[in-house]
Amino acid sequence: MSLFNVYPLFDVNLVKAHDVFVYDENKTKYLDLYGGHAVMSIGHTHPTYVKNVSKQLKNIGFYSNSIQNPLQQELVAKIQKLSGCDTYSLFLCNSGAEANENALKLASFHTKKKKVIAFKNSFHGRTSAAVAATDNPKIVAPINGQQEVDFFELGDLKGVEASLKENDTCAIIIECIQGVGGLDESTIEFYQGLEKLAKQYEVLLIADEIQSGFGRTGDFFAFQKHQIQPDIISMAKGMGNGFPVGGILIHNKIEASFGLLGTTFGGNHLACAASLAVLEVLEQEKLLQNANKMCSYFLEKSKSVSKLKKVKGRGLMLGLEFDFPIKELRKALIFKHHIFTGSAKNPNLLRILPPLTIQASHIDMLFDALNKEL
């Protein structure tokens, strides 16, 4: 038997990790500015995380959603405290795609409609409704084609309104800052206009915060910069710092009923312990403030790089856009300079998604390497 060959792999075998560094089997140390695809929020093997998850594992790791689990209540309270989102309830699941799938399904239940509005260059995951709302025909199978989705350019309020007038839409789903698509973000007027249209036409506004949430942009959620209030907020990645956990925050105007949504593994004891540890560290170590501080430092340092076209993103969801494909540069960063970075749909964009614990000296390491390579 072999592995189903769907991932192009770098020839690196990581066996150990600490904070912003990962180590391979030959003890080579790499700086992790990719965070395993924006997943590492509080840093690898953070002591609080290891302690709390280990302790939970020794007590009880899992039971189904048929019994009381006070850790879930604790998680609700802590997310509410740190995000300031206090008119929502929480449904827990296991991944980003699953969070969006539940968000879209809930929007359809609530409005009794089925069309979705999404945006060009979006990525919402690979399950049925989520992949149909993803702007990448290569990963949409014929079985997902039955889903009705209208795609618009980010910023195209007129197009969105024309589509809403047909009165068959259940949801507008949007990444306020696009992740995989390449860190594009529209204006405050656009996001507020979208919120207004959603209300006017009685469709649900879903903010996909899978990648941008849990402090990555320097705000708890990226949409908060635009002062909007989505009806559903989907979360995953940084929520568990590597433990598979996802969830949706659901506005209180949407009613729950037994059996409406469900999952075997979602919200299990270990997942809750992992996410609670993340929130504790985000708060204690003031990591949102650090994300903003390190962003300013990054922007300053980026001025030293020749051939740089643009810096994109905010907080620690950043990208360096060049006027050439970055594929070879990314490889040189890994194999010559031992620095992991990310790529995007835009072939010229190098993505920087480090743990939120990163310090100025680590950013210096990236810019020293870039200046040597370019």
Ligand SMILES: Cc1ncc(COP(=O)(O)O)c(C=O)c1O
């Ligand atoms: C914005 C966004 N939504 C959804 C997903 C899907 O998450 P998952 O891979 O956990 O299913 C991703 C993953 O990269 C993402 O970046």
